[in-house]
Amino acid sequence: MTEADAPVEQVATTTPPPPRHWEADVLLRDGRTAHIRPMQPEDRELLVDFYARVSDQSKYYRFFSPMPELSERDLDRFTTVDHRDRVALILLVAGHMIAVGRYDVIRPGYAEVAFLVEDRHQGRGIGQLLLEHLAQAGRERGVEEFVAEVLPDNQAMIHTFKDAGYQVKSAFEDGVMELVFRIDPTDTAIGVMEQREHRAEYASIERFFSPRSVAIIGASRRQDTIGQALVRHLVLGNFTGRIHVVNPSADSVSGMPAWKSVGEIPGEVDVAIVAVPAESVQDVVLDCAAKGVHGLVVISSGFAETGEEGRMRQRRLVGLSRSYGLRLIGPNALGIINTDPDVQLNASLSSVMPPRGRAGFFCQSGALGSAILEKVQNRGLGLTTFVSAGNRADVSGNDLLQYWEEDDATEVVLLYLESIGNPRKFSRIARRVSRRKPIVAVRSGRSSQGVPMGHAVRKIGAPPEAVDAMFRQAGIIQVESLEEMFDVAQLLAHQPLPRGRRVAIVGNSDALGLLAADAANSVGLVVNRQEALGADALAEDFEDALDAAIDDPEVDAVVAIFIPPLNVAGAREQVANVLAAVGEQSDKPIVSTFLGTEGVPELLRVPDVAGSSAGRGSVPSYPAVEAAVRAMAHVVEYAVWVRQPQTAVAELGSHDRDDARHLVNELLMNHPEGRDLDFVEQHRLLAAYGINLWDTYAVETLDEATTAGEALGWDVVLKATADHLRDRPDLAHVWRNIDSADEMADAWSSLNTLITDPDKAGFVVQRNAAPGVPVTISTMEDPLFGPVLSFGVGGPLTELLGDRAFRIPPLADHDAQDMVREIRASPLLFGYRGSEIVDVAELEQLVRRVSQLQHDLPQVRSLQLPLVLAGAEGVTVLGAQVRVEPVKDPRSDWFVRRLSTMPGDTLPD
Numbered sequence: 001m002t003e004a005d006a007p008v009e010q011v012a013t014t015t016p017p018p019p020r021h022w023e024a025d026v027l028l029r030d031g032r033t034a035h036i037r038p039m040q041p042e043d044r045e046l047l048v049d050f051y052a053r054v055s056d057q058s059k060y061y062r063f064f065s066p067m068p069e070l071s072e073r074d075l076d077r078f079t080t081v082d083h084r085d086r087v088a089l090i091l092l093v094a095g096h097m098i099a100v101g102r103y104d105v106i107r108p109g110y111a112e113v114a115f116l117v118e119d120r121h122q123g124r125g126i127g128q129l130l131l132e133h134l135a136q137a138g139r140e141r142g143v144e145e146f147v148a149e150v151l152p153d154n155q156a157m158i159h160t161f162k163d164a165g166y167q168v169k170s171a172f173e174d175g176v177m178e179l180v181f182r183i184d185p186t187d188t189a190i191g192v193m194e195q196r197e198h199r200a201e202y203a204s205i206e207r208f209f210s211p212r213s214v215a216i217i218g219a220s221r222r223q224d225t226i227g228q229a230l231v232r233h234l235v236l237g238n239f240t241g242r243i244h245v246v247n248p249s250a251d252s253v254s255g256m257p258a259w260k261s262v263g264e265i266p267g268e269v270d271v272a273i274v275a276v277p278a279e280s281v282q283d284v285v286l287d288c289a290a291k292g293v294h295g296l297v298v299i300s301s302g303f304a305e306t307g308e309e310g311r312m313r314q315r316r317l318v319g320l321s322r323s324y325g326l327r328l329i330g331p332n333a334l335g336i337i338n339t340d341p342d343v344q345l346n347a348s349l350s351s352v353m354p355p356r357g358r359a360g361f362f363c364q365s366g367a368l369g370s371a372i373l374e375k376v377q378n379r380g381l382g383l384t385t386f387v388s389a390g391n392r393a394d395v396s397g398n399d400l401l402q403y404w405e406e407d408d409a410t411e412v413v414l415l416y417l418e419s420i421g422n423p424r425k426f427s428r429i430a431r432r433v434s435r436r437k438p439i440v441a442v443r444s445g446r447s448s449q450g451v452p453m454g455h456a457v458r459k460i461g462a463p464p465e466a467v468d469a470m471f472r473q474a475g476i477i478q479v480e481s482l483e484e485m486f487d488v489a490q491l492l493a494h495q496p497l498p499r500g501r502r503v504a505i506v507g508n509s510d511a512l513g514l515l516a517a518d519a520a521n522s523v524g525l526v527v528n529r530q531e532a533l534g535a536d537a538l539a540e541d542f543e544d545a546l547d548a549a550i551d552d553p554e555v556d557a558v559v560a561i562f563i564p565p566l567n568v569a570g571a572r573e574q575v576a577n578v579l580a581a582v583g584e585q586s587d588k589p590i591v592s593t594f595l596g597t598e599g600v601p602e603l604l605r606v607p608d609v610a611g612s613s614a615g616r617g618s619v620p621s622y623p624a625v626e627a628a629v630r631a632m633a634h635v636v637e638y639a640v641w642v643r644q645p646q647t648a649v650a651e652l653g654s655h656d657r658d659d660a661r662h663l664v665n666e667l668l669m670n671h672p673e674g675r676d677l678d679f680v681e682q683h684r685l686l687a688a689y690g691i692n693l694w695d696t697y698a699v700e701t702l703d704e705a706t707t708a709g710e711a712l713g714w715d716v717v718l719k720a721t722a723d724h725l726r727d728r729p730d731l732a733h734v735w736r737n738i739d740s741a742d743e744m745a746d747a748w749s750s751l752n753t754l755i756t757d758p759d760k761a762g763f764v765v766q767r768n769a770a771p772g773v774p775v776t777i778s779t780m781e782d783p784l785f786g787p788v789l790s791f792g793v794g795g796p797l798t799e800l801l802g803d804r805a806f807r808i809p810p811l812a813d814h815d816a817q818d819m820v821r822e823i824r825a826s827p828l829l830f831g832y833r834g835s836e837i838v839d840v841a842e843l844e845q846l847v848r849r850v851s852q853l854q855h856d857l858p859q860v861r862s863l864q865l866p867l868v869l870a871g872a873e874g875v876t877v878l879g880a881q882v883r884v885e886p887v888k889d890p891r892s893d894w895f896v897r898r899l900s901t902m903p904g905d906t907l908p909d
Helices: 041-053 056-063 072-079 126-140 155-162 187-209 226-236 278-291 308-323 366-379 397-406 423-434 464-473 482-494 510-522 539-551 571-585 625-643 657-670 679-687 702-711 741-754 796-801 813-822 840-856
Strands: 024-027 033-038 086-093 096-107 110-117 145-150 169-173 176-182 213-217 242-246 256-259 271-274 295-298 327-329 335-338 345-348 356-363 383-388 412-417 439-443 477-479 502-507 526-532 557-562 590-594 716-720 734-738 763-767 773-782 786-793 805-807 860-871 874-877 881-884
Touching (some): 024 187, 033 126, 041 072, 041 086, 041 096, 056 110, 086 126, 126 145, 126 155, 145 155, 187 295, 187 327, 213 278, 226 242, 226 345, 308 327, 356 366, 356 397, 356 482, 366 383, 383 397, 397 412, 397 423, 412 482, 423 439, 423 625, 439 464, 464 805, 477 625, 482 625, 502 539, 510 526, 510 557, 510 625, 526 539, 539 557, 539 571, 571 590, 590 625, 657 679, 657 840, 657 881, 702 716, 702 741, 702 763, 716 741, 773 840, 786 796, 813 840, 840 860, 840 874
Parallel strands (some): 213 242, 213 271, 242 256, 271 295, 295 327, 356 383, 356 412, 439 477, 502 557, 557 590
Antiparallel strands (some): 024 033, 033 086, 086 096, 096 110, 145 176, 169 176, 335 345, 335 383, 716 734, 716 763, 773 786, 773 860, 786 805, 860 874
16 A cells, blocks of 8 residues: 555644654755754645656656645645654755655554655765664664565655665565565664764765866955965966955956856856855855855854854854855864875965875864975875864864765874764764774863863863773874874874784983983883994994894884984984985884984985875984884784674674663653662663673661561571662671571671661672672763763772773673683682682673663663672672663664754754
8 A cells, every 4th residue: 555545644732743853954865965854734835846857757756656746635644743753854954855764653663755856966875864764763663674665667666765774575466565674773784874873974075176167255455464365375276176255346456357156257166265254154154055166164253262152153154054055164264275196275365275184184273284285294194185274163073074984095084172072973973984004183172071162062071081092992093192192193104004912122222222221111011132233333333233133033122312423423314314215115114313303304215106205114213212212112003903803793682672771661650850779670670781790688687687688598698788888898788698587686786786877888788709800891882972981999999099891881801801800800800819710700790781782772871780700610690789760861872863953953945
């Protein structure tokens, strides 16, 4: 039965509104934006106009019969939905509907799905986007399977369903194909979604960096203006495309004809650089949209960085740009640069055009952007591309990572981050990119988790250690300063990765050699070879020592130290020639302290056929040996990470996710504000993931405690569980080895005497567990960051010293292994001072199970296993604390593609 034959269902006027997160800005296959939202009754005129633009063939494919127009009955049926059993989503560009998709529940858990896309917008991936968003809405409403009826010659729609990553079953009856598939977010379906996201985001950024024509809006003839600086930098940078200037008050600017508006410019305009007053920028957006401009780089300030009025102006700017399909860099941006000789684009306020290199650089601060470019030039590092995104209202570091992953010229990614708008997406993309290209990042506000004014993000609630763990988990080289970033970048850009931690030190200064050895030991490197050549060493001596070090199988990297000797003419050039020649041929990285210089000195550069100022094999120099060694240590850690076998997130047996979901949903239906779980509920939830919670009896009187002891067969423990007592270092709240009613009476009397306010102690009785090392595992659901998992040895010292390991679910096997081993107290688990080695494999399994639970159930606001005993024969979970709350905002990497929004945004119609 097609939808045209379906009976009309009357929907009550009190139909609750759809969830707010069903509305989103999205990116299409060609890199342009659109807006998706639920259908509303007032969309009748939009639907009529849309349907009039659809071809007769597309209408026939949709309804299996000629339907040139929609009747009033059809309009009522299509625009009146209940957002539960009848869900419809529409896609808008410039306020016009260009597509609609819907599902209708046929029976519980089973719904029919269908789409209609305006013909001139077909081929842009719209059907795939609608299917993703409808599937997610269906999952939230309890739908498990979709069915679609498609005519056999409608191959485009058949491929839309079959290419979505679901297991599609097909049947053929009465000339119609029936496609049936479960809509579970499988790894395959998620992988397909991520690949499409990657292609779309790459396409949107590639157009910024490779424009054939650029318009400067706000170009000025006055020399001291931003508009004049932009014109000058584009021209002097030798941009290979066409430059157009827009100034309604001038006939020409810098010898070029000035146009009154973008619309008057002949031919196409790919990118517009905007430098007009903030209140005029929205008019520029409309002008650019009418012209068909792909993207805007907004240099103008006066937006969210100025306060609430500016924030509202920025929201309107982003909403307007996206509604017309435009991507936006900025506002308050320094601009963008591409050093490709075929482009030579300097669309920025910086007069510095950096040399061609191997690194792509993203930063958010315009003020720092100019200083960064100066530093890059002074060091001879070189860049492929540069973006200073200012307030980063739309285009972000995530978009640039997607671009650089595909850009063959970019081998190293450099990020200066003042905030992270979508941490889970950032982590997901960075994990993938880091496998191919190193990412070096500086994160300001690291300890305070502060967010600069103007940045469209929420403050991260997770502890700073969790963010650091996310960076490590993604293979990102996190450094403390811009200087250290460049130290690491110049090594990555010019030298191969080391195979291990073993270094050789070769130099003509004993004092600096000792400093290098001390520095290496302090950062985890192993000095396996040290050649002290003496102050009068010649170039030949350096060559022999360097060759020997590189040929040594026990050496993975070399630190070369050269201080020019007195009264030896030409020694500097001769040693430089040796270092450059050895560096070019070596398969092991070399760093140097050469004359105390910084960067890649001219003497140590190897020419690059690709046109870079310094090619592969060039030897970077550092003014201090400590900086050289520290840079090497960062690169070693990255090399270890990248060579670690890639393991998928393991599926864990012995658990029932459906039962856990049903439990959580039942609780939230009865308690919409959320609540803490009682013991029975905790036991059921944890058991669904194969976690056995030790039986616990809450007791308030001696008689109840005695009854509990008898029920457990004695050999029990009586303990207080109140928060202010649980972590007492003297363990005065615990009485063990109780074997009879008399012993329970003694224990009860003693604890009630020792504990102040025993009525609030929260006494429980449990069986006496086998001895083991106490550990704690906990999770939390951060509104921005998503799930966070932590692990540590139990006790107050862990809290005092902050000795906890953090990870972001889901975990691979090696993530759980690393967590257990990286805490400082880990020797307690591995036989410290003759104690038994605990069952580490079982402990890691428990960590992964808790991680999977939190990953699957964002409604679990927090979960704590405050006391787990890890022993030689296994682990015992002695207690749990779980709280569930409704999900007010979906995780930032929900199972659909969506562009980020500012906190508190009301998305545009």
